[in-house]
Amino acid sequence: MKLALHEKNDSFQALIILGMLLMSCMVACQYALSQIMYREAEENLVEKTIQSRHLIDERIKKYYETLEYVHSVADSQQTSREELNGYIRRVNPALKDFILIGAVTPQGEMIYGDEAPYDILPVLQQTMRGYEKIQYHCSGIFEHVIVSVPCWRNGRVCGAVYGILNSSAMNSLFYHEDDDGIVFAASHHSWQLGVSSMMPESQQAAHAFFNDENHWNNLAQKLYYNGHGIEAFEQGEKKWYMVSVAVPELDGWYVYRMTPAWTVDTPIHDVLYLVMAASMVLAVLFWLAMWTLDSNRRESQDKLVKLAYIDELTGLYNYAGMRRKWHTGGRKPVTIFVVDFNSFSALNMIMGNEYGDIVLKKTAAILRDGIGSGEMVCRVTADRFAILMNGDGAAARVYRLLEKVRDSVREYTILLSAGASVAEEGGHMNEAYERAITALKYAKQGSNTVVFYDQRMYKEQQMRKRLEEDFEHALEKRELKLYLQAKHHLQQDGWAGSEALVRWHHPELGMIPPYQFVPLLETTGDIKRLDLYMLKEACCLIRRWLDCGRVVYPISVNISRAHFASKSLVKNICMIADSFRVPRHLLELEITESAFIDDAATMVERLHELSEAGFRLSIDDFGTGYSSLSMLEQIPADVLKLDRNFVLGWERNHNNSLIANVVNLARDFGMLTVIEGVETEEQAAMARESGCDVVQGWLYAKAEPVADYERRVYGGGSDE
Numbered sequence: 188m189k190l191a192l193h194e195k196n197d198s199f200q201a202l203i204i205l206g207m208l209l210m211s212c213m214v215a216c217q218y219a220l221s222q223i224m225y226r227e228a229e230e231n232l233v234e235k236t237i238q239s240r241h242l243i244d245e246r247i248k249k250y251y252e253t254l255e256y257v258h259s260v261a262d263s264q265q266t267s268r269e270e271l272n273g274y275i276r277r278v279n280p281a282l283k284d285f286i287l288i289g290a291v292t293p294q295g296e297m298i299y300g301d302e303a304p305y306d307i308l309p310v311l312q313q314t315m316r317g318y319e320k321i322q323y324h325c326s327g328i329f330e331h332v333i334v335s336v337p338c339w340r341n342g343r344v345c346g347a348v349y350g351i352l353n354s355s356a357m358n359s360l361f362y363h364e365d366d367d368g369i370v371f372a373a374s375h376h377s378w379q380l381g382v383s384s385m386m387p388e389s390q391q392a393a394h395a396f397f398n399d400e401n402h403w404n405n406l407a408q409k410l411y412y413n414g415h416g417i418e419a420f421e422q423g424e425k426k427w428y429m430v431s432v433a434v435p436e437l438d439g440w441y442v443y444r445m446t447p448a449w450t451v452d453t454p455i456h457d458v459l460y461l462v463m464a465a466s467m468v469l470a471v472l473f474w475l476a477m478w479t480l481d482s483n484r485r486e487s488q489d490k491l492v493k494l495a496y497i498d499e500l501t502g503l504y505n506y507a508g509m510r511r512k513w514h515t516g517g518r519k520p521v522t523i524f525v526v527d528f529n530s531f532s533a534l535n536m537i538m539g540n541e542y543g544d545i546v547l548k549k550t551a552a553i554l555r556d557g558i559g560s561g562e563m564v565c566r567v568t569a570d571r572f573a574i575l576m577n578g579d580g581a582a583a584r585v586y587r588l589l590e591k592v593r594d595s596v597r598e599y600t601i602l603l604s605a606g607a608s609v610a611e612e613g614g615h616m617n618e619a620y621e622r623a624i625t626a627l628k629y630a631k632q633g634s635n636t637v638v639f640y641d642q643r644m645y646k647e648q649q650m651r652k653r654l655e656e657d658f659e660h661a662l663e664k665r666e667l668k669l670y671l672q673a674k675h676h677l678q679q680d681g682w683a684g685s686e687a688l689v690r691w692h693h694p695e696l697g698m699i700p701p702y703q704f705v706p707l708l709e710t711t712g713d714i715k716r717l718d719l720y721m722l723k724e725a726c727c728l729i730r731r732w733l734d735c736g737r738v739v740y741p742i743s744v745n746i747s748r749a750h751f752a753s754k755s756l757v758k759n760i761c762m763i764a765d766s767f768r769v770p771r772h773l774l775e776l777e778i779t780e781s782a783f784i785d786d787a788a789t790m791v792e793r794l795h796e797l798s799e800a801g802f803r804l805s806i807d808d809f810g811t812g813y814s815s816l817s818m819l820e821q822i823p824a825d826v827l828k829l830d831r832n833f834v835l836g837w838e839r840n841h842n843n844s845l846i847a848n849v850v851n852l853a854r855d856f857g858m859l860t861v862i863e864g865v866e867t868e869e870q871a872a873m874a875r876e877s878g879c880d881v882v883q884g885w886l887y888a889k890a891e892p893v894a895d896y897e898r899r900v901y902g903g904g905s906d907e
Contacts, residue, residue: 213466220462223484224455227491232367232430232444232451233415234495239363239370240432240442245569246360250284250334251319252532254348257288258338261299284356290338290348298338298346307349311335314347323440332357342710343749368446372434392422393445396429406431410441419448426452458483500544501551504565509573512563513616521562522581522609523616524574525623526554526589529602529631531570538599543570546601550592557588573620582607586637604630608640654704657693658713662720666692669724671742671896673888674861674881677874682900683881684740684775687725688890689717714747719759721745725774726767728893733769737901743775743805743826751778751789757796764802771801775826779808791821798823805861809849819856827853829879831864837873846877854878 282288289300293315295308314320314335321334335349352360361372362385369389385393396402402418409416410431417430426448434440496508504512528534535543547570554564554572563575574585589603606627610619622640630638661667668690676683691699708714725742732739750756764771776797778790798804805826806819819827833846850860862874865884874882888899 213463216462220459224458227484227487228451228455229417229430231491231494232417232428232446233432234491235365235367236370236415236430236432236442236444238494239444240434243360243372243434243442247321247334248569249532249535250321250350250352251336253282253536254288254334254336254350256532256536257282257300257350258290258336258348261290262338282350284352284359285334285350286353287351288348289350290346292346293344300348303349303351307333311347311349314349315344317344332360342706367450368428368444370442370444372440372442388425389445392420392425392427395422396420396427396445402429498566501548501566503551503555503572504563506565506567506573509563509565509567509575510616513575520609520611521575521577522607523619523623524576524581524585524605524607524637525567525620525627526572526574526585526603526605527627527631528570529604531601534599534601542598546596546599549595553592553595554588557584557591573623582637582639589637605637606630606640607637650703651707654699654707655711658704658708661691661693662716664694666694667717667720668692668892669721669728670890670892672883672890673896673900674883675887676881677871677879682740684742685896685900686743686777686883686890687721687745689721690890709747709749712749715750715753718744718746718750719763722760722763722774723767726763726769729769729773730767739773740900741773741775741803743777743803745777745779745807748779748790751793756793757800760797760802761800772803775803775805777805777807777828779806795823798825819852819858824858827858827860828883829860829862831884833862834864834870834873837870843873843877846874846879850878 287301287303289302289307290298291307291311292298293308295306308315310322310324310333311320314337317337317339319336321332324331324333332352333349334352335347337344338346338348363370369385371385396418399420402420406416406418406429409418410433415430415432417428419426419428421427428446428448428451430444430446431441434442496504496511498505531543534546547566550572551564551566554574558564558574558576562577565573567573576584585605585607589605592603593601604627606623606625606629608619608622608626610616625644626638626640629644630636670688670690671685672688673685674683675681689701689705691701691704693699705714705717708717722744725744729739729742746756753759760774760776761771764774778794794804803826804822804824805828806822806824807828808830809827827849829846829849833849837843837846846862853860859880860878861881861883862877862879863883865871865874865882865886867886870884871882871886888896891899
């Protein structure tokens with residue numbers, strides 16, 4: 188009996204111990220489960236917030252493209268400022284989001300559009316440096332969101348286009364609600380911009396959060412370490428969650444999602460209570476409940492994975508999904524192709540966003556059907572796709588896919604380009620993707636092309652950097668050499684002067700032609716130093732010829748258009764000529780016709796100053812299409828140089844009437860005419876028949892060192 192009781196007691200004790208162990212396990216499991224579910228809920232909220240941020244990024248990109256479109260339209264219209272403003276508003280209904288649109292120069296002069304109600308230049312500082320910008324600005328009692336893009340011309344920023352969003356557009360951009368909470372964008376100083384659209388209860392909660400420095404600091408730490416943050420806070424008797432991610436397009440701005448805690452806590456608590464009840468009733472039910480919970484968890488996780496890694500519009504992987512697939516696929520050698528539409532924003536503006544979505548879906552279907560086993564295609568951004576392919580014929584396959592996409596859209600002509608890079612086994616996908624993006628920039632210079640990243644692209648970047656660094660050295664060591672190309676007088680059958688050209692004799696790289704370093708110097712501003720250097724070299728040569736008693740023909744020296752903006756230009760040129768005691772009429776200063784596109788009034792004013800100072804003036808590359816013939820009447824030029832395209836045009840149709848008309852017009856204005864690019868006797872005869880005074884080209888002389896020029900023009904050797 189005692190034994191039986193003892194056995195019973197032992198069993199009872201075992202049951203108690205087992206029950207306690209079971210309860211302990213259940214408590215531990217419940218705690219672990221709650222952590223997992225809260226973590227998943229946090230990831231879900233963060234992913235949704237990131238998706239909201241992507242929507243803002245796409246909207247901002249659209250604003251940038253719209254303003255760039257405004258500039259391209261304005262740049263192509265030759266009409267008054269008032270007519271231009273009306274034209275811009277008519278041709279682009281998308282501009283309804285802006286209450287004000289205008290463009291200014293770096294000096295604050297209006298180019299076109301609406302004038303800002305306050306000093307806009309300080310706000311546009313970053314844009315004037317070449318960066319697209321969207322920023323919050325408070326002027327008095329008004330809060331504005333200003334979008335701005337730089338105006339580029341020939342590789343330089345010549346101004347900025349800005350637009351001020353209306354209140355509806357600001358609300359649409361920075362505030363919306365969904366089933367899981369309130370989403371708004373804000374900075375530390377402008378958070379009320381998004382909060383102002385909320386209901387009173389939500390506004391009170393937002394005020395409580397933003398006015399508590401502890402919440403700010405906690406959230407800032409999480410953003411710093413994780414790239415996102417979630418903070419719980421209370422307002423009155425109600426608990427909230429605040430989720431935040433940074434907005435790359437807006438410095439110091441973040442996207443916030445404010446969600447009532449019950450929407451997250453209640454489902455989790457309900458599940459936990461259900462698990463606890465089921466476990467205490469019966470072990471079988473406990474395991475069944477655990478199995479059900481696990482199934483639900485997996486289903487929930489699948490949904491989260493789909494939201495995080497699948498593009499909703501096309502059903503393809505997004506960029507995050509492509510990275511995840513890459514890291515789980517063994518990192519085999521593949522070729523990454525980045526496919527992008529050329530001017531997809533124009534398609535959206537003309538045909539509408541719904542049509543644009545149809546084109547994207549169609550593109551996704553064609554690309555997906557065109558890949559094989561073990562390959563992948565994803566939608567990276569709005570109109571950009573990435574394809575991971577195996578095999579040697581991948582480039583040809585992608586080209587055929589581009590053609591197929593183009594042919595599938597009949598209502599609108601579309602063009603696509605692709606950049607490609609090979610990702611080696613074990614390599615990083617991000618590096619290969621960035622190289623493909625670089626190749627895409629080269630591909631977009633054509634249409635429907637596929638360009639692979641190669642060492643040439645890398646070397647070009649390295650070469651530009653080296654030439655920029657070596658230029659200072661080149662000036663000090665006189666590595667930049669003066670070359671002369673003689674000009675021939677047709678009517679008098681003799682030499683008429685020469686043009687000064689520059690060649691860089693690099694001690695390590697050898698001869699560097701001007702087209703490799705002159706555009707670089709124009710972007711860095713060092714072109715002005717090169718202008719003055721060449722003027723000194725030309726003056727030194729003229730002085731030597733005068734001292735030798737030679738007949739001196741004028742030397743024409745190119746002056747960059749960037750130099751004409753300098754008020755000290757005339758003073759510097761006069762000082763150089765006078766320091767060598769060179770008669771000013773022996774210096775012919777050349778300025779290209781395209782220079783008048785920037786600031787024609789300043790150019791004409793500067794040319795008048797140089798003419799009054801006694802220098803000969805020449806308009807180079809006339810006929811490239813930048814200025815009108817009527818401008819010739821305003822320019823105090825002595826020489827009009829016809830571009831080589833006139834010669835090429837004559838060779839195509841053998842009609843010299845256009846050249847003869849331009850020559851007669853120049854003669855009416857008292858200008859000597861020079862035609863460039865004459866390489867054959869037939870071309871020279873045509874120029875003589877057209878009435879041209881002087882020709883310049885390989886028929887008579889190429890650009891050559893000074894010693895060779897002297898032998899050609901004066902005979903014998905150099906006196907150096």
